[in-house]
Amino acid sequence: MKSVTGLFVVSVLLCSTILSWSATVSSYGDISRLGSPDFSGIKNFSIFLLDHVSGMLYLGARDAVIAVDTANLSKRKMIEWSVPEEKRKSCVAKGKTEDDCRNYIRLLEFLGDGHIYACGTFAFDPQCTFINISSFSLEKHEDGSMKMETGKGKCPFEPSQHYTAVMAGGILYTAATSNFLGTMYDISRATGIEQERIRTEQSINWLSDPEFVSSAFIQEDEKNNPTGEDDKMYFFFTEVAKEYDLYTKIKVPRVARVCKSDVGGMKTLQRRWTTFLKAQLVCEDRASGQRFNVLTDVFTVQHQPGDPSSTHFYGIFTSQWEREELSAVCVYSLEEITKVMNGPFKELKKTCENWINPEPIPTPRPGQCLNSALKEQGFESSLKLPDKVLTFVRDHPLMENSVVAAPLMIRNGITYTKLAVTLTMASSGLKQHMTTVLHLGTDHGELHKVAVVGPNATLIEEVPLFSAQEPVNNILLYKDEALVGTPLSLMKLPIVDCSLYSTCEVCAPARCLGCVWRHKEGACAIMKPGKEVEAEDLAGQCTKGEGLCSPPVIEMRVEKGLRVLLSCVQVSPRPCRWDHPPHSHTRRHNYDLEVQVTSESVGTYVCLCDEVGRDQPPCRRAEYLLTLDNPSMGGNVAIAGGQHFLAWHIIFFIVGFVLGGILLFIIYKWQGGMRGGRHSSSTLEKERDLLPSTDTPQSPSSASLLSEAVPLTEKRNGKLNGHGHNMHPGGHNGRHIYANSSGLKLQESALNLAEELDGRERVGPDGEEDGLGDGLSEMEEEFSKMPCLRGAPLAQCEESSI
Structure with missing residues (x-):
């Protein structure tokens, strides 16, 4: 009866959690969704383009461009732009798949003359065309043929290639592959006057196997630009570092900068950037020393609208070294990036292979954008820069210093794919502070909202929008609504819906979204304009008379193998542990x-939560006592049956292995006896001399025949790991936790049979010798004498090049 009661309690907790998650989605009153059937089977949506005036959203998909009215998603139009059948067959004949030999629209940009510039992969032959916005149709020549131009350098060849582009003053700047094989990379000015179409140098010092992520155009303020600084383009990517002399390829996140007025050099760097500089981005948690070195997305926002100098870049990072799903968010200011770009250069001195700071730096400073001071010195164009300046910037594109930031948040077990940011100002007494809300899409079709106030990050919502097989690849915020897209679907939902928060405690963290708890109505609602509620007051309203810091201890009797969800509710925006x-x-x-x-x-x-106010001790929000229900019988039966079954198989395997070895030994002796009368001892000695000596010292990796055996089981910390994988708090996602509850896999063992039973005497847990070593060593010796195995060459051990 106790076990049944425990199962019932756990089931109720899990079911209530699942229902609450489901209710989160269904409770959005104005939610709208379009799937592939609504688009006549069109899928592989990859790019969003929003007209802020008309509210029309343009989606680039496979073989089509779709226009959707954000006010009413049911109003939509479609343009088909597919690849001719002959061209598709030619693409397949070159070794590409039938699916990839389609036209994937990867670029949509407004041209400012009533047209949209659209580019697609076009069966590995990128092409671009023009869309008339008013009629929503493709531009055509007088003879009726479609008006197209080459898209090489403007659009990737392959649908899955990393790519980014930005439009600045009607001119397109792109970062993409520039050849069919996808081995050449360019950051280029892709349109405009032919003589001014410049790109990066084909050198691994400039770009080393990059994965382009995002780009941004920073336009200087015309009214507040006393130094006459030029407009700039920033490109974010991850590349293989060349400054680290290591055996393993180290990935590093980068930010690169080029200037709008750059037209290349006269002799050196002809049709190449003369202002290309790049720096490393560092996203590191100093407390743990963990560094996140793979950049996956960047969102650009001005902290003070209308002030370009207040621009900040929010980036999603993962780690190259972590096996578990892991995501972090770091933010970098334009001011910090500019400071690094104006700092020392990094140089590789060939004599000692060490990176040092070069001296001296020529004048004018290499890589700087044109400004009023340079123009006064006679450098009105990059074409007039001296060769020594251009040679220096060609050889030294990397900066010595890095742009360093600490993570705003770190999430284990989650992979974030897309990011959008909203900023709100809130008052605290006489002071005002900024609240940042991160809207994060996951690879499992979820949308998370995280509020960041100072050093504190609070997860407000986890909304499952799509199926787990649909990663979020686009998030666009427009008029208090979020437009979220995947390769197969589009969904619109309100950015703020205070009715989702049913209690005062849950409503409190959503204050940064403009929500406040109204005690009279007993509901969470939008804050009235002009009225501010202090965080301390809100926390006090929720905790007043409720005794939330002294909750009763909840005892739960559970069985082994079950998964229990323990609830904890936080009022303030400060973290819990x-x-x-x-x-x-x-x-x-x-x-x-x-x-x-x-x-x-x-x-x-x-569960202990920090309260608002540094002097207040942590508040105990929840306390649970977990005890095993009938651990001697029921618990073992619940999960250990599979282990016992597998253990018997292992025992039978070992016994069968030993018996098989004895049988082979007997057969060998019997055959040797029959051959003894027909071969003299001298003949046997000559045969033995032709074989490798068994007395040659060997490395541990080739110590015996048993080192080639099938691995048996995992061994961690000196013990056989017979049940469960090592699981850390938040370290695995649901797929990893729930998969293979027995935890014992023959295919994934860390040590092989020779390391488990290596011929040495083992000491058991009670100090007794297990006696297996002598028997196995004798068996190894007999195996080494067998004619079919004695001549097998041993693998040589290679020394590492490090």
Whole structure:
């Protein structure tokens, strides 16, 4: 009866959580969704372009461009732009897949003359065309043929290639591959006057196997630009670092800058950038020393609208070295990037292969944009720059210093794919502070909202919008609504819906979205204009008389193998933490904690949350006591049956292996005895001399025949890991936690059979010798004498080049 009660409690908790997640989606009153059937089977949406005046959203898809009215998603129009059948067959004949030999629209940009410039992969032969916005049709020549031009350098060849582009003053700047094989990379001015179409130098010092992520055009303020600074384009990407002399390829995130008025050099760097500079972005958690080195998305926003100098870049990062899903968000200011670009250059001195700062730097400073001071010195154009300046910038595109930032937030078990940012100002007494709301799309079709106030990041919402197989690839915020897209679907939902927060405690963190709890109505609603509620007051309103810092201890009797979700509700925007048994298997869901029940998971779980005010002690929001229900029988039966079954298979395997070895030994002796009368001892000695000596010292990796055996099981910290993988709090997503509860895999073992049973005497947990070593060493010796195996060459051990 106790086990049934425990199962019932856990089921109710899990079901209530699932229902609450489902309710989160369904409770959005104005939610609208369009899928592939609504677009007549069109899919592979890759790019968004919004007309802020008309509210029309243009989507680039496979073989089509679609226009959708954001006010009413049911109003939509479509243009088909497909590849001719002959060209598609030619593409397939070159070794490409039938699916890739289509036209994937990767670029949509307004030209300012009532047209949209659209480019597609066009069966690995990029092409561009013009769309008339008023009639929403493709421009055609007088003879009726479609008006197209080459898209090489403007659009990638392959649908999955990383790519970014930005339009500045009607001129297109792109970062893309420039050849069919996808081995050449360019950051270029792709349109405009032919003589001014310039690109990067084909050198690994400039671009080393980059993965382009994002780009931004920063236009100087005409009224407040006393130095006459030029407009600039910034490109963000991840590339293989050349400054680290290591055996492994190290990826690093970069930001590169070029200037709008750059037209290349006269002799040196002809038709090449003379202002191309790049710097490393560092997103590092100093407390743990963890560095995130792969950039996946960047969102550009001005902290003070109308002031270009207040521009900040928010980036999503992952780690090259982490096996678990992991995401972090870092922010960089334009001021910090400019400071690094004006700093020292990095140089590789060939004599000692060390990176040093070069001296001296020629004048005028290499890589700088044209300004009033340079024009006064006679450098009205980059064509007039001296060769020594151009040679220096050609050889030194990388800056010595890095742009460093600490993560605003780190999430384990989550992979974020897309980011959008909104900023709100809130008052606190006489002071005003900025609240940043991160709208994050995941690779599992979810939308997360995170509020960042100072050093504190609070996860406000986790909204599952699409299926787990649809990663979010576009987020666009427009008129208090979020337009979220995947390769297959489009969804519109309100940015703020305070009715989702049903209690005062849940409503409190959403204050940064403009929500406030109204006690009279007992509901969370939009804050009235001109009225501000202090965070301290809001926290006090929720905690007044409710005793939330002294909750009762909830005892839960559970069985092994179950997963329990422990709830914790935080009022203030400050973080919460869980105190729990050290070896328990847990994963965070916002402030809630998921626990996989094992013998080490039993004990007390306490949720402690920091309150508003530095002098206040942490508040105990929740406390649970987990105890095993009938651990001697029921718990083992729940999850250990599979382990016992597998253990018997392992035992049978070992016994069969030993018996097979004995049988082979007997057969060998029997055959040797029959051959003994027909061969003399001298003949046997001559045969033995032709074979490798068994007395040659060998490396541990080739110590015996048993080192080639099939691995048996995992061994961690000196113990066989017979159940469960190592699980850290928040370290795995649901797929990793729930998969293979037995945790024992023959294919994924870390040590092979020779390392488990290597011929040396083992000491058991009680100090007794297991006695397996002698028998196996004798068996190895007999195996080494067998004619069919003695002549097998041993693999040589290569020394590392490091």
